[in-house]
Amino acid sequence: MENYTSDSSDSDNTIKTLDFSYLSLDSNVVDEHLNAVKNPDNVETILLHQNRLIYTPASVTRFTNLNVLDVSNCGLVELPDLLGDCPLTSLIAKNNSLCNESLPKSFDSFPTLRELNLSGNRLNDFPEQVLELTGLRYLYLGGNTITRITQDIWKLQRLQILSMGGNRLTEVPSTLGQLITLQALILCDNMLESLPRSIANLKNLKSLLLHKNRLKTLPTEIITLSCLTELSLRDNPLVVRFVSDMTLDPPSLLELAARVIKINDIQYDETDLPRNLNEYLNSGHCCVNPKCKGVFFNNRIEHIKFVDFCGKYRVPLLQYLCSSKCIDLRSNEDKIDRNGIMMQKVLLG
Known part of the structure; x- marks a missing residue:
């Protein structure tokens, strides 16, 4: 300037x-x-x-x-x-x-x-x-x-x-x-x-x-x-x-059936299923817990996990999980943070 x-x-x-x-x-x-x-x-x-x-x-x-x-x-x-x-x-x-x-x-x-x-x-x-x-x-x-x-x-x-x-x-x-x-x-x-x-x-x-x-x-x-x-x-x-206040709606029968197909790696193609079911199956998201092979579609657990952020703030990460049992992520927080997998940062001070 x-x-x-x-x-x-x-x-x-x-x-x-x-x-x-x-x-x-x-x-x-x-x-x-x-x-x-x-x-x-x-x-x-x-x-x-x-x-x-x-x-x-x-x-x-x-x-x-x-x-x-x-x-x-x-x-x-x-x-x-x-x-x-x-x-x-x-x-x-x-x-x-x-x-x-x-x-x-x-x-x-x-x-x-x-x-x-x-x-x-x-x-x-x-x-x-x-x-x-x-x-x-x-x-x-x-x-x-x-x-x-x-x-x-x-x-x-x-x-x-x-x-x-x-x-x-x-x-x-x-x-x-x-x-x-x-x-x-x-x-x-x-x-x-x-x-x-x-x-x-x-x-x-x-x-x-x-x-x-x-x-x-x-x-x-x-x-x-x-x-x-x-x-x-x-x-x-x-x-x-x-x-x-973050409540969980139970998964639908459609989601439960789709999870079984994805978790068990059941093969399918466009000739096996109607187009809308193919698209639904292809929209699955993997659980962020690397110890879990779970998959979710419309339904998920929205979980707050508190971690330390640069030693200054207490920051909960909003994590999308496939099950309420899938919350043990302590050993993998750094990996999740680096990959930025479906999370929100909430600064609490």
Whole structure:
């Protein structure tokens, strides 16, 4: 990344990034530097974090191709409407003194914005005008004092990351389950006691951080989230209940018969059985216990096995077994972890 100083030269023609970060400059000095840039149309990124900016310099609007603006840790008390004159895709204004009244009354003039970071400010309500950013991919509102997530959160249909940890949330609206492109949901360090069942609709969710809440239960449907690789639950009172609530449905006669065929290695081909039975037999999964030759199809035991993870956390691995008797995996935990065979990691702390 190129650094730009107040010295002007012919190199201005190629500068795409202006970096004035960590210089403790005030608004007037930054304004002078920005006005001194000879070719503002070339600039795509301006980094102003860790300065002493009471306000955002109006000279920012000179940069007609500005995509990224970082004004974090500057003591800002306002984000002006004039920022909408720049084609911003990323606006990072974390760790300032912004309240709800400090934000633009409308985000209509920010049609290209894809990332908005307002973490670590003084917001006490979810900023409703953010819902106008229908192309938003990443929204960071952690470290504020927000008490509720708007019911209209579903309007952000392209959202991939929603970070609202470190607020004062007591509930999550069921409409959040309509954000089907969501990949990471950060709700840690709040006051949540439960989650809506609609969370199970987030089929692309990879990371769900819920530590430091008051959760007493989780919707059992959460197990159906096949993409989920990180579920953080530490500092919640729910873990024992979560494990005990995982019930087993007995296998069907079809599954029992299919198991006999696979376990005994009975040969079959497309001419022996109807097509649907062939497909069913070919869909079998081997038990993760290497001491067992068991096979399961639709039915399985969902077992939580506690192991040590890097010496820092207690991590239960969600293991899919063919039988409730098949739980002695202590000598093979490392092998299972390396192969990544049908498991979920639940961070308990």
